[in-house]
Amino acid sequence: MSVTVRLATPLRAAAKGEATISIDAIDLSSLAREIAARYPELAARVLRDGEFGRFVNVFVDGEDARFLGDGDLRGKRTVELLPAMSGGC
Amino acid sequence: MAITIERRTRLSGLRCRACRVLQPADTRYVCGECYGPIEPEYDFAGSDPATLRGKIAQGPPSLWRYADLLPVAEPLSHYPVGWTPLIHAPRLGAELGIASCFIKDDSRNPSLSFKDRPVALALARALELGLDTIACASTGNLAGAVAAAAARNGLRAFVFVPATTDEGKIAGAAAYGATVVRVLGTYDQVNRLCARLADEQGWGFVNFTLRPYYAEGSKTILFECAEQLGWRLPGHAVVPVGSGALLTRTATAAAQLLDAGLVDETPFRIHAAQPAGCAPVSDAVLDGYREVRPVRDPTTVARSLAIGAPADGDGSVGVIRASGGSAASVSDAEVLDACALLARTEGVLAEPAGGVVVATARALAARGAFGDDSSVVLYITGNAYKGALTAGSLGPAIAADADEFRTAYREVLA
Numbered sequence: 374m375s376v377t378v379r380l381a382t383p384l385r386a387a388a389k390g391e392a393t394i395s396i397d398a399i400d401l402s403s404l405a406r407e408i409a410a411r412y413p414e415l416a417a418r419v420l421r422d423g424e425f426g427r428f429v430n431v432f433v434d435g436e437d438a439r440f441l442g443d444g445d446l447r448g449k450r451t452v453e454l455l456p457a458m459s460g461g462c
Numbered sequence: 463m464a465i466t467i468e469r470r471t472r473l474s475g476l477r478c479r480a481c482r483v484l485q486p487a488d489t490r491y492v493c494g495e496c497y498g499p500i501e502p503e504y505d506f507a508g509s510d511p512a513t514l515r516g517k518i519a520q521g522p523p524s525l526w527r528y529a530d531l532l533p534v535a536e537p538l539s540h541y542p543v544g545w546t547p548l549i550h551a552p553r554l555g556a557e558l559g560i561a562s563c564f565i566k567d568d569s570r571n572p573s574l575s576f577k578d579r580p581v582a583l584a585l586a587r588a589l590e591l592g593l594d595t596i597a598c599a600s601t602g603n604l605a606g607a608v609a610a611a612a613a614r615n616g617l618r619a620f621v622f623v624p625a626t627t628d629e630g631k632i633a634g635a636a637a638y639g640a641t642v643v644r645v646l647g648t649y650d651q652v653n654r655l656c657a658r659l660a661d662e663q664g665w666g667f668v669n670f671t672l673r674p675y676y677a678e679g680s681k682t683i684l685f686e687c688a689e690q691l692g693w694r695l696p697g698h699a700v701v702p703v704g705s706g707a708l709l710t711r712t713a714t715a716a717a718q719l720l721d722a723g724l725v726d727e728t729p730f731r732i733h734a735a736q737p738a739g740c741a742p743v744s745d746a747v748l749d750g751y752r753e754v755r756p757v758r759d760p761t762t763v764a765r766s767l768a769i770g771a772p773a774d775g776d777g778s779v780g781v782i783r784a785s786g787g788s789a790a791s792v793s794d795a796e797v798l799d800a801c802a803l804l805a806r807t808e809g810v811l812a813e814p815a816g817g818v819v820v821a822t823a824r825a826l827a828a829r830g831a832f833g834d835d836s837s838v839v840l841y842i843t844g845n846a847y848k849g850a851l852t853a854g855s856l857g858p859a860i861a862a863d864a865d866e867f868r869t870a871y872r873e874v875l876a
Contacts, residue, residue, distance in 0.1 A: 382661045383492050418497045427776065428480060428498045432654055435862065437771060440758050455657040456492045456670070457499075457773055 374399055376446055378408075379453045380415075387415040401431065401444030404452065419454060430457045472509070473533045476500040476674055479777070487533065489591065491671045499773075500674050502533040504718065511723035515693065525579055525682040531718055533678055534586040539615050543582040544682050546570050548690040548839070553807040558820070559827040561835035564696065566687055567810055569845035573610040573634070575603035575766075575813075576708070576843040580679035581668055585611045587675040588666035594618060595665040596672075599656035601649050601704065601766045602631035603813075603844050608668055609640035620665065622652050625859045628765060630848040636856060641874050643867065644859040648759065650771045651862040658864045669705075680708045681715035687839050688725050695719070695730040697836025698787070700823045702815045702843055703734045703743045704767045706774030713781040732782055733831065734789035735822035737762035737814075740770060741791035743778045748790075751783045763794040764814035766844055788831045792821035800824065801846070813844035 378394045388394055394412070398404035405424055409416040419429045431438035432453040438444060446452070475484045480498030493500050514530060521527030525544030526536035546568050555563025568576035581604070588596050597620040598608045605621035612619035619640035623632060624647060636642045645652045660670035668676045688695055695716055701709045712732055719725045736744040740760030746752050757770035772778070782789060792800070801817035804810050812820075819840050832838055857874070860866045868875065 381657065383490070383494070383497065418495070426497075428492075428496065430654075430657075430771075435651070435654070437650065437654075437756065437758075439756055439771070453654070453658070455654065456497065 374447060376404070376449055377451050378404070379451060381453075381455050383456070384415060384418065384454060387418050388412050398446055400446050401425065401433075401438060401441075401452075404446065425454075428457045430455045471533055471535070472504040472506060472530055474503050474505045477503040487674075489671075491673050501714070502674060502678055504531060504721075506718075506722045509722055514722060515724060518689065525582060525679065525686070528682055528685045531681070531685065531722065532583065533675055534583060534590060537586045537589050537615070539589070540582060540585060540611065541572050541614055543571055543578040545686060548687055549808065549810070551808045551840075554804060554820070555838075557803060557807055558824045560823065560832060560838050562697075562837040563823075564687075564837060564839045565804075565808060565810060566683060566839050566841050568683060568841065568843050569810065569812055569816070571607075573603075573606040574845035574848055575607060576680070576683060576841070577604045577607035578610070579682050580604075580676040580707075581607040581611045583679040584666065584668035584672040584676035585615060587672050588617070588668075589615065591666065593666040595620065595663075596668060597621065597656070597659070597663070597665045598668045599623075599649070599653045599670075600627075601768055602627045602848075603766050604669065605635040605640070605642065606631055606638070606848070609635040609638035609642075612640060613638040622656050622659075624649050624652055624765075624768075626765070628848065632856070634848060641871065642856055643871065644856065645862050646859050647862045649769050650756070653771075655862040655864060655867065659867065662864065677707050677711055680711035681718070683708070683841060684712045684715035685719065688719055691837065693725050695725050695728050696839040697729060697834070698731045698733060698832055698838040700733045700735050700819050700826065700838065700840050702764075702767055702819050702841060703736050703778060704769045704772065704815075706743060706772040706778035708841070708843070709734060709743075709778045710774045710781050713785065729836070730785060731787040731831075732785045733787045733822065733826055734778060734782055735819045736789070736791045737764040737767055737797060737818050738791045738793050740764075740768050742770065742772060743775050743782075744789035744791040746775070746779045747782050747788060751779055754779060762814075763797055764818045766813060766815045767818060788826060788829070790822040790825035790829075792818055792825060796821040796824075804842070805846075810842060811846040812842045813846050813848065815844050816842040816846075819843075
């Protein structure tokens with residue numbers, strides 16, 4: 374099962390310049406493993422101890438992955454990796 | 463081309479808060495090594511505190527008096543921002559049980575909130591880079607600050623807000639001529655949309671692509687408090703927390719004042735104020751300084767603080783712990799009571815975020831968190847007078863989707 378991973382500009386250089394990459398994964402853990410195997414340079418930036426790090430926000434079909442519990446990607450189409458930054462107040 | 467005064471910053475580069483690598487101050491806005499947040503770093507070696515105090519005293523009555531401690535120079539095309547009053551508040555203090563109570567009244571900035579400070583810095587950087595459009599994701603106050611700054615400097619502005627944002631704040635931003643895009647969703651959904659657009663549109667998104675500069679503006683509140691107290695740090699600061707940037711930069715400001723020799727090292731505790739309907743940072747502090755857990759659907763009368771997934775949340779918890787500070791979360795009823803109390807006792811009419819701060823100070827005082835009679839500064843960051851305007855013509859409210867935005871607003875973007 375393949376999902377499209379959309380990368381913010383600062384990350385693209387670490388993924389051979391690609392803005393989107395297609396990866397077979399059934400959940401976020403297997404997505405992280407695939408990224409580590411295929412894009413080690415990208416993995417060095419976005420993964421910590423094999424999981425997505427605190428400075429990257431992960432959205433699955435527009436939903437913050439932190440609200441998705443087990444990170445199941447079956448039936449999902451897009452994963453966005455974005456800087457963990459915000460404004461407001 | 464903007465006219466700026468002499469550049470006298472002591473900026474040495476942008477350092478990553480995570481991996482600590484120092485990087486050049488170019489157009490990057492996240493760490494090139496680890497994607498972490500990057501912040502300006504300054505070199506105060508050889509700086510004489512008395513000389514620096516003198517330069518500051520002779521500076522303009524605005525945040526630009528601290529030019530040595532800021533990363534960009536003042537754009538003279540902009541209006542003055544900052545240098546707001548620090549008001550001794552004995553009547554409020556007596557009601558709250560605080561012996562030495564001060565209000566930092568930042569509701570008096572040009573667009574009536576403290577957001578004019580970070581926007582002044584982001585604007586200066588946008589002008590340096592020659593950008594013609596500035597933009598932001600906002601819970602309301604930042605939208606007004608960006609819209610006003612763009613109007614003043616002849617730039618185009620796009621501001622993105624939750625569709626539930628206070629009508630007066632939307633109307634104000636629209637009156638300044640900004641394109642106000644109301645998004646059907648929470649602030650965090652607006653934020654996700656803007657992270658994508660910041661990447662794709664090439665605009666100066668103040669709280670994304672200009673963030674290393676933008677966030678520096680928030681330091682100037684504490685710079686002013688220290689100077690107004692006779693170059694002393696207060697004993698305590700009670701800080702409203704939305705994204706957490708104001709709280710973390712309060713700690714940064716204290717550290718830089720010490721580095722520059724402008725103040726002596728004295729106990730300075732930083733406390734978080736949040737509404738009960740959106741208190742991810744306060745809850746984490748009170749639960750043993752644990753990791754922040756985001757709030758999915760914030761519900762609070764203090765809409766300007768309704769950020770469920772604060773970017774500087776964990777950073778705020780760390781700062782509070784290191785400073786020996788604490789936190790509280792307060793109900794909507796307590797917030798509204800506190801707004802009325804502040805107005806009645808000191809003549810300051812704040813938006814609900816100010817009520818969150820005052821109610822939190824009451825809770826902390828009752829808990830004995832202020833301990834002795836050292837000074838307590840309450841940050842009042844937004845004005846209640848933001849509701850009287852009628853919105854002009856607004857574009858459609860949209861889902862948090864970049865393609866829908868570009869379709870719905872294609873005429874504005876053309």
